[in-house]
């Protein structure tokens with residue numbers, strides 16, 4: 001064959017291969033964005049599970065986005081009755097009515113089974129063999145949490161959970177109360193300039209919770225901690241702005257570029273905090289690597305036993321997870337409980353009386369005297385606040401293989417979404433007064449407040465229940481106990497009740513209250 005003939009043959013083979021590659025890529029694409037979703041939809045339909053129809057590429061995200069935008073621009077809600085499900089997750093509220101308590105939705109091409117029935121929730125959250133596992137996260141949420149305890153799976157999760165359980169053990173937590181107290185003192189010093197006037201407490205509580213987690217878990221100084229939080233706050237606002245918006249794979253928006261930069265800066269700031277601690281150890285610090293969460297992480301990084309050792313990247317991911325865990329959700333709980341107490345002044349008065357009694361005249365909670373644990377009315381108020389406005393609005397899992405959930409065969413890779421607001425606003429679980437603020441329903445504890453233990457999911461349930469639960473309750477009780485003894489407070493006329501979903505549930509226009517010194 002001549003050279004030109006050989007070349008022609010090469011071109012022919014090359015172009016055929018390229019055409020074949022294009023054809024295969026097209027089939028793969030169509031399988032992902034059309035054939036597979038339609039097949040999965042049929043599998044569920046044949047079992048009586050309905051839902052809004054799958055739409056090419058977007059799934060139901062456009063409907064979700066529009067419903068959410070519409071609910072955010074609605075006139076303010078009343079505060080005499082509550083319906084945060086309708087406001088924060090309007091798509092779930094209306095689709096439960098249309099399709100029942102378990103239904104299928106589409107986040108782009110990802111099938112999401114929405115589960116709101118306690119018996120099914122129990123099976124998912126109590127699963128221990130990895131059938132219902134965490135989904136591998138990506139995008140903005142990965143940049144916020146990293147691959148830490150909230151998101152990791154299998155052996156890695158077991159190792160991280162052991163460390164965290166140790167760090168947040170109840171006895172250890174009592175020793176953190178003085179740090180919490182001194183940070184609340186600093187906040188209340190600032191509040192002196194607002195006496196008799198309005199104050200926007202969500203900003204205040206952001207500062208407080210950032211300082212508390214920074215100092216208690218990481219012992220870090222103000223500047224380094226502040227750098228991490230500034231970046232985290234920016235990342236969270238990018239996440240919120242892009243919520244329910246899909247991006248094309250590989251396509252980089254201005255937000256993606258900005259979030260990459262923030263992620264790298266956060267990584268470097270945390271690395272600096274770690275290096276500083278290691279340097280202190282080298283200089284012969286009497287506490288070694290330290291007894292806080294960061295100290296435990298660094299110790300685990302230097303473990304001789306390989307099975308217990310964690311990498312530097314693991315340390316950074318865990319730091320991100322805890323910065324975030326101790327910040328967003330905590331601020332949300334503090335904000336909502338303050339708003340609810342500002343409206344329900346009878347409960348505010350009861351809580352104040354209890355604090356005065358239990359703290360026996362002291363202005364601050366004392367560690368180790370169990371006074372925080374004795375604040376029963378406060379507990380009831382906090383649980384009711386968590387029921388009406390749970391900070392975490394979606395608990396997510398994924399079926400790692402085909403599984404029977406109740407009577408439903410769930411195909412492998414289906415995501416399972418449990419929205420705590422749905423059982424929290426279910427009158428068959430809580431009674432006809434479900435929309436009312438009634439802390440007395442928790443007078444005999446969480447378990448006796450409902451006819452179903454899985455009806456209350458603010459901290460989740462099962463093996464992956466929130467590891468920071470006791471930390472959270474201690475911090476919020478400390479803050480409220482100190483606020484209640486110095487101020488009575490009412491809602492400002494500027495407050496507009498419009499709860500929305502950011503990374504946590506949130507008052508869209510801030511939380512303005514008026515402080516009346518006692």
Ligand code: HEM
Nearest residue numbers: 149150325326329330333392458459460464466467468472
């Ligand atoms: C009011 C405050 C808080 C609420 C409502 C809350 C809620 C939750 C929920 C619902 C989960 C389960 C998520 C899931 O299963 O997908 C969770 C897990 C977790 N929380 Fe919290 N949380 C709070 C405070 C905290 C604090 C203060 C920390 C740490 C300082 C923290 C750290 C974590 C971690 C690390 C996990 C993952 C546990 C695991 O998967 O093993 N949380 N939290």
